[in-house]
Amino acid sequence: METPDTTTALGALVSEQGYRMTTPRRHVLDVLPASGAPLSVADIHERIRSRIRSRRVSLASVYRTVNLLLRLGVVRATDAVGGPQRFEIGGPFGGHHHHLICQQCGRIEDLDGCPLGDAAWQAMNRRVRRTRKFRVVDHDLRLLGACHECTKGRRARTTRR
Amino acid sequence: METPDTTTALGALVSEQGYRMTTPRRHVLDVLPASGAPLSVADIHERIRSRIRSRRVSLASVYRTVNLLLRLGVVRATDAVGGPQRFEIGGPFGGHHHHLICQQCGRIEDLDGCPLGDAAWQAMNRRVRRTRKFRVVDHDLRLLGACHECTKGRRARTTRR
DNA sequence: TTCAATGCAAAAAATTTGCATCCCA
């Protein structure tokens, strides 16, 4: 959850893998852990621009950085439910969490922790490995429903269409 | 799971909502329930073409049909992990299932049933509703890991990059 | 017969890539 620490650790990881720590990469690693929800590449780019005066960071570099981080297993793509793909810090650096997705307005929020208990998780893992010849490494739970604003109040859709 | 029945029921639903049952719509409702994994619009279009001699179904119509079915709650988008968006029959018509996603090759397979027990599900639902002012309607679980072919054998990535 | 729905082509949105230049290690 601590943003500065996470950023530092990720930066170290990128360096250790033999990649250079450049301006665009530093900013992506700065912006991504700070958000409480998955971000699109355009979101990341916008946030970087708003906190920089000096040099210009191109959209292409954000794409390239996100793809690099995907390859390194630092970032993962979460479901794009219309609109552009969204990304978040994943794996050991992400902090285990899941998503609340409002079916009305498309808003995505993080839900810390995991409603799937450890025992259930292990049992399921074993069962799947046995019956499907598939080794489960990680899981990702989406809770679909209606957010507070949409339940009463009526709220405009923020994504797509 | 029964494909013909599902297709018929969905066709009826589309008609009842006041929409016309046309050639492109019939074919999308025919192809989608028959697949054991979510399909991209291009996938659907390709499968339609391969089973038709007579008239031509345009890609645009497949997009329009999928969007209609999304609005009707018949279809839902899942698991765009790079590459185009993928769709499947959802809600009461889909049959409750989740997905196995191979992190090596990108393959997506259906996993019938739900490893999250009913009791756990209800408890989680209550907890989320209380602590987050969010009403959970549905859930979607992705199991990420390594498929059989990738574990041993080494297999090329089928999606993206 | 009527107007929703289609096919086609063009437009828009999202993402990737070629290449000359720049700058981190």
Add this chain to the structure above:
DNA sequence: TGGGATGCAAATTTTTTGCATTGAA
């Protein structure tokens, strides 16, 4: 200093839309 990384612009890929025509009710 050398080669990986960048910015820019052009190219691809994915999705949407305008419009004349078609066809389901």
